[in-house]
Amino acid sequence: MSDSRAADAATESAVSPARAAATSVIGLAIIVLSGLQLMVVLDGTVANLALAPLQSDLGLSDAGRNWVLTSYALAFGGLMLLGGRLGDAFGRKKMFIGGVALFTVASLLCGLAINEFTLVAARFLQGVGAAVASPTALALVATTFAAGPARNQAIAIFAAMTGVGSIAGLILGGALTEVSWRLIFLINVPIGIAIVAMAVRALRETSAQRLVLDVPGAILATGAATLVVFGLSEGPELGWTSPFVIGSFVVGLVLFAAFLIVERGAENPLLPFSLFTDKNRVATFVSIFFAGAVMFSLAAFVALFVQDILGYSPLNAGLAFVPFAFGLGTAAAVASKLVVRIQPRWLVVAGAIIMIVGLLYGSTLDGSATYLANLFVPIIGIGFGVGLAVVPLPLCAIAGVPETEIGPLAAIAQVAQTLGGPLALAVIGAMATSRTLSLGGTSGATVDMTAAQIVALGEGYTFALVGCAVCAVIAGVAALFIRFTPEQVAQAQAAEKAAQQL
Template sequence: MSSQATAPTPTGSVPTHRAAPSSQNLSPIDKKDHRWVVLAVIGIAQIMVVLDATIVNIALPSAQQDLGFGNDQRQWVVTAYSLAFGSLLLLGGRLADLFGRKNTLVIGLVGFAVASMLGGLADSFGLLVAARALQGVFGALLAPAALSLLTTTFTDMKERARAFGIFGAIAGSGAAIGLLLGGVLTEYASWRWCLFVNLVIAAVALVGTFLFVPRPAKTARPRIDYLGVVLITLGLVGIVYGFSNAETNGWDDALTYVYLAAGVVLVAAFVFAETRVDHPLMPLRVVLDRDRGGALLAMGLVAIGMFGIFLFLTYYLEQTLGYSSLKTGLAFLPMPLSIMFSSTILGTRLLPRVGPKVLILIGGLTAAIGLALLTRTQLDSGYAPVVLPGLIVIGLGMGLVFSSAFSTATSGVARQDAGVASAMVNTMQQIGGSIGTALLSTVFADVVRDQLVGTDGGKLAQANAALTGYHTAFWISSGVLVLVALAGGLVINRQKVRLAKLESASSNVTGSIPVAAH
């Protein structure tokens, strides 16, 4: 970390005060400014979590055949992770603030690696599910710690835009890369390597963390809000499990509504409790800021839209066009490449100039157009003329959204709240993904069933019915991305970031991005 007392203060941003650690408390390598190396370490840690969302899905058929579990049990390999990860994120973010972000990152990396090893060695369905749940627990420590480290490391306006552009590219493209890596490992090695690969990634990230991530300056430790922990954990479990139950058993199952209702009531009770305690788990000031709230809303909606791309386009490529897992992963590659270009080149240059309001608006509309292009797919469509243009346009739009939303959702936050603010970003993505899974899967199943009414039920009829289901999912996802654009255009404030609000939050904030006045 730099030893300067203050970061450069561009016009319209908040002066960001950096504590200058005593030189005798730093190792020689800590005395140097390794911010960009720290970004690389954080990126490696983050990509391990993001990859896990899709790489295991590719391995599921092989794992099912090897361990001998049924189709009705298969969903638990995914649900066990999402339940633990989604429900514990806010606690993980606050623990990062409490025990130090570097310490929490190390614990998260070690725990995630151990859980991945257990999953790769699993000789039974029960052990695999337990390992996936354990991955979720440590992922809930790892993800907010990584993002909050990024938030507190980069405070200069231009550097922050570039750093979050790179981070957004990793977060946005990781799922597609997971499809590719999962296909390669499953086809040429074993499904177990889709879990073992995390040991390699975690080892690299751990070495980088010990060598380059500086020890943070000592700050006042927040107390744990135990009531808040119980309420929000159970509430998020109810919501995530409710949507998972809807995907498996349909919306006709009464338990779906019981879980969802209980989850909503508990979350509401959590919000009420946070206004009554002295040391809230999630200070409401973190989410009530208009700009930050708009960015968080955009992140949640993006997660819903992204589900339509990865799941149903994967089905289309493999089941309709007959692609192998490896070929499917390669087919997705143009999308992460265009996300990287848009996020790191376009987003980095435009964010400080026009602000997140414009970029999220344009990015959401662009990605929506890309998804609409995928509705041109037919039973015998060629990849280059039909699928490829849609993936490129989606990536260009997503890159703008990710780079802008990540940065805006974590800017101007008091340092003692950086962990929980980062956890909110991940929580919105997790809840959005759960909603997308249940909503689009249910709609797809209903459309296919309706399309098969009055047909002979043969292969051609099933293929046409599935194609109609894909198109419906793509149109819904496109509409959701239009809502992302509206979240940017209507919710995020059109004026410059209000300096008085940020200064009153804390004299030691994580930096802000000046938003161009209109």
């Protein structure tokens, strides 16, 4: 063990002989790392507001419109675990710069897209870049800043970018989309170039470790999820008996079976089965998956409803959703205090109930709805429900394990939340489209629809909220099987903080 550490130290010294961990958070390094996190979060938020305009501009089907979101999330979630290990294997600075560069080039391609295929393919590449850069950035926070106040402050700033990006994305995304949906992607180009340029100077390279990378596992898992999502998304429009739809389901399931076989025999598996021996943790991952499904699908269909049915501009749609972020933040602050006093499952169940009530109410709305009378309270209420649930669940994922397993479990929890979105959106999107078509509606841009078809489209969008409510029900039911105590959650909080100091 000591020989291995000496070798790693020698490698790191050879790469950057004169650079030690920073003792102050002030400097280019934190701008680079937090800037990347902000850019990734912004990209995930602003795309929802651009769905309606880009569907009209590019003539996308409903399935094609949903692929703009799902292609990115599938690549990001499916390759995230591999992306983090690439940094360990080849050097985090090198992989961070490569990931940001790919994300930047892909953003340019998104902004220049001329049809559905080019946009969806570019979005997938964006997800690949984010899957490499984002986990590597978090790891670089730990290696760039010295343990103690500097690292604590850096982690806090890095984490804060999620909240800042969520709110800023709603406003900035709406404003940019008012001019052109292409700008929400093109704005990443100068920012990405600046981050790469500063990263070359500000970041120090880490030592490379000899790891056996589970590339087959990552490819099989991502491919399986993509094919299943394809079948679910295209089924309503191509027909459920279409050879393409049936074939995608069959091949997707075959790839998933192959993934399980590969993981069982892999030397360094992305998904160690040993982590799932605890029933409490399995229930936690299920609840995380469906909570992520609610957030991802809700954002897409509310944005579409207020623009296509209520006639909101992209900016007004973004502003209308800002109270959701405040509701979530308020509940998160409350939950972080309560989670060490009461059993975490009751917080998750309470959050799920609030979400269900708000979503079912939302499913009754139509084109006569007004913001203050019908939308404001449900939006902030659902946000509060999400906040109650999302704080305890990640802590339950790492409760009762040694510090060496905190990182892998936290990463798997993030993957579960990320992949829950596109998989659920495929199902819920199919529900919405089928509902619209059954009422005499059609797929495509609203400018080509009659008044009756727009009413049918609105019925499909609100029916999607029923699907979100079902996901919230499953998340709440799964949470009932989480038996971790407040003491175990408190220990998990302490262990997580201790792990950040290593």
